[in-house]
Amino acid sequence: MYKLILAVRSILHRILPYNEFSDFIINYLTFIGVHKRKPGKKLWFNDYLYKIKNTQEMLNPIRQFISDKYLVKDYVRAKVGDKYNVxxxxxxxxxxxxxxxxxxxxxxxxxxxxxxxxxxxxxxxxxxxxxxxxxxxxxxxxxxxxxxxxxxxxxxxxxxxxxNSTDLIDYRFYCFNGKAKLICIDVGKFSGYKRVFYNKYWEKQDFSLKYPLYEGEISKPDNFEEMLKIAEKLSEDLNFVRVDLYSNGIECLVGEITNCHASASQTFVPLNAEEKASRIIFGEIE
Missing domain, CATH: 3.30.1490 (Dna Ligase; domain 1)
Incomplete structure (x- = not known):
């Protein structure tokens, strides 16, 4: 059934006009087809992103501004200083x-x-x-x-x-109400994609998102506390946002700021881990 829903969604995506009502239909079918359930009002990760994606919040001028990889540098410059810009x-x-x-x-x-x-x-x-x-x-x-x-x-x-590298570690800080809650790290982009999460205390989590869980350990950057402050400062004007940072242990630079991770279309590994991750992000688990 869910494959059929995604197939219908694909057809509608090609023929429906680009307006708010059509966006809602397509995003609704995408959510059901991917997550095999309807989006709800509970504070679960994908449900929350879905809500952001389908309300006027997505047209928040700040969200639009930081979506531009050139303009976002002005935002970074104003919030934390130009030294954190590429x-x-x-x-x-x-x-x-x-x-x-x-x-x-x-x-x-x-x-x-x-x-x-x-x-x-x-x-x-x-x-x-x-x-x-x-x-x-x-x-x-x-x-x-x-x-x-x-x-x-x-x-x-x-x-x-x-x-001066083409193989960097991308530290993705998931921030809610100006506080970093989880850090996502991808491993093996060119040799078997895996993913791992750490909390702000650099404690490894037992779940992943879309990709298999990386079984090894990632060393905490020497300048992690600075990275944490930068991510939180850049996220303080929005409820949820993902701040991507790069570090060589001495310097850190902002990669991008993402409003809606993967367009709310990635499932957790294992699937039931979404509740735990959501509780960490939205404050019930510290």
Whole structure:
């Protein structure tokens, strides 16, 4: 039945107009198809994200502003200081501007109004810059029905590689009411994706989200307390938000700030762990 619901959702996604009512229908069917239940009013992780995604909260000007990977740097600069920003080498508003640019031998190239799309260049290797042309016509809202992306102006940004590496640990701080509750870490992006969670006391949790649980241990960064303060400061203006940070143990930099993790469409591993994770995030378990 749930496969049928997702199939219907896929068809409707292609034919329904882009408006609030259509968004609700598609997001509702997606939630049921993925989670095999209806979204409820309880403070469970995906239910809470679903509520954010389907109310006017998603059009909160702050949420829209921080969804842009170029504009978010102004937010970071104002809240915690420019030293926590990844430097901007160039930003382009059209492919005509970009195609003749002399890209640095080590850099990161990505659209500012979308998620996951990225080109990492190291040691002056050849890159297919032509793929960026479609980024200038990309409206990520039309893929996910997350309205915070709907009005963003397409741009492509060029940055140096963070800590001159293409294989970084991304520390994702899940924050509620300005307090960091869980830290999500992905392991083995290129060799068997796994995921692990720690609480703010760096105690490993016995659950994962979407991917298998990583059985090993991750060392706490030497500057973890600084990272914690940065994440909480950046999250204090919103109820729930995910703050992604990178660290080399000495410095930390903001990767991005995410309003609705995975568009509320990832299940916990094991499935019944959602209740425990939700209680940690929303304050019943410290």
């Amino acid at each position: 430097p901007t080498l160039a930003v382009f508003y059209s492919y005509e501007e970009l195609k003749n640019y002399n890209f640095p031998e080590n850099c990161c190239i990505k659209p500012t109004q979308a998620s996951q799309a990225v080109i990492l260049r190291k040691n002056n290797e050849d890159i297919s810059i032509e793929q960026t042309e479609k980024w200038f016509n990309l409206n990520y809202y039309k893929q996910t029905r997350e309205r915070n992306y709907k009005y963003l102006v397409p741009k492509v940004i060029v940055e140096p590689l963070i800590f």
